[in-house]
Amino acid sequence: AQSVTQLGSHVSVSEGALVLLRCNYSSSVPPYLFWYVQYPNQGLQLLLKYTSAATLVKGINGFEAEFKKSETSFHLTKPSAHMSDAAEYFCAVLKSSGDKLTFGTGTRLAVRP
Amino acid sequence: NAGVTQTPKFRILKIGQSMTLQCTQDMNHNYMYWYRQDPGMGLKLIYYSVGAGITDKGEVPNGYNVSRSTTEDFPLRLELAAPSQTSVYFCASSYGGGPQHFGDGTRLSIL
Numbered sequence: 001a002q003s004v005t006q007l008g009s010h011v012s013v014s015e016g017a018l019v020l021l022r023c024n025y026s027s028s029v030p031p032y033l034f035w036y037v038q039y040p041n042q043g044l045q046l047l048l049k050y051t052s053a054a055t056l057v058k059g060i061n062g063f064e065a066e067f068k069k070s071e072t073s074f075h076l077t078k079p080s081a082h083m084s085d086a087a088e089y090f091c092a093v094l095k096s097s098g099d100k101l102t103f104g105t106g107t108r109l110a111v112r113p
Numbered sequence: 114n115a116g117v118t119q120t121p122k123f124r125i126l127k128i129g130q131s132m133t134l135q136c137t138q139d140m141n142h143n144y145m146y147w148y149r150q151d152p153g154m155g156l157k158l159i160y161y162s163v164g165a166g167i168t169d170k171g172e173v174p175n176g177y178n179v180s181r182s183t184t185e186d187f188p189l190r191l192e193l194a195a196p197s198q199t200s201v202y203f204c205a206s207s208y209g210g211g212p213q214h215f216g217d218g219t220r221l222s223i224l
Binding site for chain 1: 117146153154155156158161171203205210212213214215216217218
């Protein structure tokens with residue numbers, strides 16, 4: 001069974017600092033990988049997705065993630081945090097197009113002024 | 114284009130009551146899903162559907178039922194509400210196994 005692990009349930013950064021949210025997956029085959037963001041009292045929105053075309057994936061709002069097969073990781077980064085980035089972020093894995101998404105437990109990002 | 118619409122947004126139920134959470138999408142997606150979200154637990158799949166007339170259990174189906182009579186609608190039914198079903202419920206849809214589009218959720222409290 002595939003799974004996804006997000007290290008750190010809470011991350012706090014200063015405005016303008018680097019954002020790094022960690023995600024590791026376990027899968028016997030190269031999976032499809034996603035990052036979603038959830039703002040308060042809203043549903044999840046897709047930030048970016050990896051579907052084996054390129055290992056560095058750029059998403060919305062300046063976020064990007066790099067697929068590293070050797071490390072089974074798909075960490076999310078943003079060079080400079082904004083106050084508006086404060087939200088909960090979920091990593092998700094899909095083994096194949098006919099499979100179901102498996103979500104990590106989420107990382108809540110706080111941005112300090 | 115409304116996307117995925119869930120109603121109601123909030124509801125308080127008494128133990129043993131029943132209710133239906135409504136979900137409709139206007140993107141002509143064939144796949145639809147119901148999740149529950151509890152603090153620190155991520156999202157757990159309750160039921161999903163790959164097309165009208167087809168439904169299947171997810172990770173946590175006990176205490177819930179679904180139906181999919183049309184492409185657009187995927188209601189979730191709670192027959193005998195229990196405190197353990199207090200949660201935030203999200204409906205989502207996708208085209209095949211592609212990226213899922215989520216509604217804004219239904220916050221349900223059972224007292």
